[in-house]
Amino acid sequence: MKLLETPRPSQPQTEYPEHTLLTPGPTPIHPRAMKALTRPMLGHMDEEVFKLNRAIQADLREMYGTAPGAFTALLAGTGSLGMEAGFANLVEQGDEVLICANGSFGRRMAEMAARYGANVRLVTAPLGEAINPSDVADQLGDAQMVAVVHGETSTGVLNPVPEIAEIVRRSGALLTVDAVTTAGMEPFEMQAWGVDYVYTGAQKCLSAPPGLAPVAISERAFARFAARRQPTPLWYCDFEGLRGYWLEQTYHHTVPVNLHFAFAEALRAALEEGLPERAARVRMMGAAITTALAPLGFSPYVRREQDRLPTVLALRLPEGLDDAAVRKELRKREISITGGLGPTAGLIWRLGLMGEAARPAPYRMLMSALEDILNAPGLVKRFEAALER
Ligand code: PLP
Numbered sequence: 001m002k003l004l005e006t007p008r009p010s011q012p013q014t015e016y017p018e019h020t021l022l023t024p025g026p027t028p029i030h031p032r033a034m035k036a037l038t039r040p041m042l043g044h045m046d047e048e049v050f051k052l053n054r055a056i057q058a059d060l061r062e063m064y065g066t067a068p069g070a071f072t073a074l075l076a077g078t079g080s081l082g083m084e085a086g087f088a089n090l091v092e093q094g095d096e097v098l099i100c101a102n103g104s105f106g107r108r109m110a111e112m113a114a115r116y117g118a119n120v121r122l123v124t125a126p127l128g129e130a131i132n133p134s135d136v137a138d139q140l141g142d143a144q145m146v147a148v149v150h151g152e153t154s155t156g157v158l159n160p161v162p163e164i165a166e167i168v169r170r171s172g173a174l175l176t177v178d179a180v181t182t183a184g185m186e187p188f189e190m191q192a193w194g195v196d197y198v199y200t201g202a203q204k205c206l207s208a209p210p211g212l213a214p215v216a217i218s219e220r221a222f223a224r225f226a227a228r229r230q231p232t233p234l235w236y237c238d239f240e241g242l243r244g245y246w247l248e249q250t251y252h253h254t255v256p257v258n259l260h261f262a263f264a265e266a267l268r269a270a271l272e273e274g275l276p277e278r279a280a281r282v283r284m285m286g287a288a289i290t291t292a293l294a295p296l297g298f299s300p301y302v303r304r305e306q307d308r309l310p311t312v313l314a315l316r317l318p319e320g321l322d323d324a325a326v327r328k329e330l331r332k333r334e335i336s337i338t339g340g341l342g343p344t345a346g347l348i349w350r351l352g353l354m355g356e357a358a359r360p361a362p363y364r365m366l367m368s369a370l371e372d373i374l375n376a377p378g379l380v381k382r383f384e385a386a387l388e389r
Helices: 031-037 047-064 079-090 104-115 133-139 161-171 219-226 239-248 257-273 275-296 323-332 360-373 379-388
Strands: 071-075 096-100 119-123 145-149 174-178 197-199 213-217 312-316 348-352
Touching (some): 031 257, 047 071, 071 257, 079 145, 079 174, 096 104, 104 119, 104 145, 133 161, 360 379
Parallel strands (some): 145 174
Antiparallel strands (some): 071 213, 197 213, 312 348
C-alpha cells in the first residue's frame, strides 16, 4: 500500500484584498504575530511550549505591572472568557458585588456576576461620562467585590481606575478590572493600584489574533478562591486547573499553541516598543484625527477631556451625515470603522486606536476615502499637517 503524503500547498493559494481595519477590536495582526502563526505546530505539553509560556507569563507581569512573581496566564477564549472566569472563580451564591456600569461591557459584567449567584448592585453614570469614584465610596457597603471596566468601548469613556482602586483597597473588597481596551497601550499598575483580577483580549491593544484572554490574579484573589464553599461551576477556567498547567506543567486542556506563538510575539513587540511610547502614539494619532475631521463637523462625543478613552476615539457625527451609507461606501473600499452601539447608534463613530490600528498609514487610507466620499478637499492635507505637529 502506498502511504499518502500530506499535500503541500503551492503558495499563495488565494489572493486576499488588503483591508484597513479601524474598528475598536479586533485590530490588524502585528506582522511578527502573523509570521509566528505559521510556525509548525507543537504539542501543548512540549517543553518548548512550556518555555514559551514562562516567557509570556513574565511579559504579562510587566504589561500589567504586577507584584513580582504574580500569577499570569492565557485563557483559551476571548475577552468575555476573561470576564467570566473572574466571576466564576471569585464569586459565590449570595456574595455582594458592586459593579460600575456606564456602558454595555459594565452591564455584561453585571449579568455574568448575577449568573454566578451574586447580589449585584450597580454604580452608574450618564451615557458618555465616567464613573464618579465618590459614588463608588457611597455605595460600597459590605461588597465583597467591586468590578469596573477601565475603558468602556461602547462609549469611548475611560473610568478612573486608580481612584476607584484606592477606595476599594480601604474596604478590603476584591477589585476586578476589565482592561480589554487599555492593557498594552495605557499605563496599568496592578500592584500599585491594588487590583486583584485583570483581563484583556489578545485581539485588542496587542494586535494578536482573537482567541486568548491574558489574565493576572493576585494572591488575595487566590486566597478568596481557596476559601470557596463549593468548587467553581466553570471547570474550564478553574484557577487550580490553570495553576496546574501554567506552574506545574500538568495537563488540564489542550491550549491553542499556535495562538500562544503569535501572542508571545505581539506582546514582545509591544514591550520592546515601550508602553509609554505606545500611550504617546495613541494620543498623537487621536489628536491628529480629531483636528483633521473637526472642520467637517465631527466633535468629541465624551464631553470632559479626562474621561476620554484614548484607544477608542468616539466622535459625534456632523448633522445630516448618513452614517450607514458612508460606512457602506468605506467597506466597499476595504475600510472598516464602527458606529455607535444602542443609544449612540447613528450618533457617533468609534475609531479604533489600539495596537497596529494606531498608525498613520491606515488612517491616511481612511482620510483619503472620506475626502472622496464626503467631497471634503483638504482633509488628507489637514491630517498630514496635524501629524507633523
Ligand atoms: N470588555 C470590553 C471593554 C470590550 O471592549 C470587549 C469587546 O469588545 C469585551 C469585554 C469582550 O471581549 P470579546 O469580544 O473578546 O469577548
